[in-house]
Amino acid sequence: MWKCRGPENYCNIFSGIAKPNRLLFQKFQSVFPYGFARYNRRQQLQRPLQLITNTRYNIESLLEAVGLSRDLQHKLPHELSGGQRQRVVIARAMALNPEIIVADEPISMLDVSIRASILFLMNDLRTRYQVSYLYITPDLASARFFSDRIMVMYGGHLVEIADSSELIRRPSHPYTQLLLAATPSKHRKKTTLPQKGYGVPNLWSTQKGCPFAPRCLYVQDACHVTRPPWTWITSTHGVACFAWDQFRIGAGAKNHIKFENIP
Ligand code: SF4
Numbered sequence: 001m002w003k004c005r006g007p008e009n010y011c012n013i014f015s016g017i018a019k020p021n022r023l024l025f026q027k028f029q030s031v032f033p034y035g036f037a038r039y040n041r042r043q044q045l046q047r048p049l050q051l052i053t054n055t056r057y058n059i060e061s062l063l064e065a066v067g068l069s070r071d072l073q074h075k076l077p078h079e080l081s082g083g084q085r086q087r088v089v090i091a092r093a094m095a096l097n098p099e100i101i102v103a104d105e106p107i108s109m110l111d112v113s114i115r116a117s118i119l120f121l122m123n124d125l126r127t128r129y130q131v132s133y134l135y136i137t138p139d140l141a142s143a144r145f146f147s148d149r150i151m152v153m154y155g156g157h158l159v160e161i162a163d164s165s166e167l168i169r170r171p172s173h174p175y176t177q178l179l180l181a182a183t184p185s186k187h188r189k190k191t192t193l194p195q196k197g198y199g200v201p202n203l204w205s206t207q208k209g210c211p212f213a214p215r216c217l218y219v220q221d222a223c224h225v226t227r228p229p230w231t232w233i234t235s236t237h238g239v240a241c242f243a244w245d246q247f248r249i250g251a252g253a254k255n256h257i258k259f260e261n262i263p
Contacts, residue, residue, distance in 0.1 A: 029093035031103045036085040039077045045088060046073040052095040065128075066091045067121060083114040087121065094125060104136045119146055140179045144168050149236075152176045155201030155211035162237040172239040174216050210241070218243050 039048055049059045060070040066087040072080070080088065086106065093101050103122065107115040119142060125131055137143050143150050143164070150167045152160040152175060160173040171177045174194065181193050195215045209224040210216070216223065220242060228240045 026096050027099040029096060029098040029101050031086075031089055031093050031101055031106045033105045033107075033109045036077060036089055041077050044074050044076060045080075049073065049088075049092065049095070052092065058095075062091045062095055063088075065094065065125070082110050083118065086110060086118055090118075090122065090125070094129065094131070097129070098131060100132050100134060102134045102136070105138075106135075107142065108137070108139075115142070122146070138179075139183075140168075141183045152179070157211055158240065159212065160237075160239045166234075166237055170237075172233060172237070172244045173212075173241050174218055175212050178215075218246065 039045075046059060049062065059073055063070050063072055068084060068087050068091070072084065072088075077085070090106075106122070107118050110118060122133065123146065126133065133146070135143060135146055140150075144167075147164050150162065150164050151158055152167070152173065154175045160167065160171070160176050162170075162172075167176065168180065171180055178193060178195050194217055196217060196219075197215055201211045201214075209222075209226060210219075210228050213219050213223045222242055228242045230238055230240050231244065232238045233244070
């Protein structure tokens with residue numbers, strides 16, 4: 001999820017037009033799945049947190065902001081559960097009062113039972129501290145819960161972008177449809193995944209056509225030789241596909257999967 005808030009510089013930095021300066025670096029923080037690996041196992045948590053917040057009060061308020069007890073600062077890393085560790089990683093990211101946090105699969109290594117609580121926490125911090133997230137995940141279900149806008153990438157290429165609800169209800173790229181079909185849902189009958197094979201894209205090749213062509217059910221001759229052009233279906237919904245209007249949900253194609261029942 002990324003709300004482009006604040007100076008326009010952020011948009012330019014993400015798109016590679018501008019380089020971030022030292023001041024802007026403070027406004028960007030990151031949360032990784034194994035962010036806790038950088039902590040020294042022999043140091044109490046107080047120490048790494050002190051490096052960025054030099055008062056005891058700040059450490060305690062930081063820990064409380066992420067739902068942890070203030071006594072936790074005296075513990076060693078191995079004494080924490082996986083969920084507590086990820087909360088500490090989030091606390092550290094929040095310490096510099098960032099405006100954007102790049103959250104790269106922040107719940108992927110957590111037990112399923114506590115994934116939701118971490119997402120709720122991040123959502124809560126967003127409201128309380130006006131922070132935005134660039135949330136990177138292969139899981140469309142959590143992206144839909146957590147994001148305002150979703151960008152779908154395949155083989156290093158952006159293939160579709162839309163507001164979350166629009167993308168879920170009217171996926172217009174075959175890869176987005178495949179991701180949705182692979183998402184468990186009580187509303188959908190068991191179905192085979194809409195793809196030809198399981199090949200992975202060759203990121204080293206100088207392939208000219210569509211990167212999804214080897215797996216696409218709707219592949220055409222042009223898909224093998226030309227990169228599909230970017231099309232704006234609406235002012236906020238864009239897709240890179242030659243045939244998006246032929247198999248789009250509701251377009252009458254035989255093979256499409258029905259997602260209308262997804263709440
Ligand atoms: S451009 Fe062609 S191969 Fe690529 S997703 Fe669209 S129909 Fe499939």
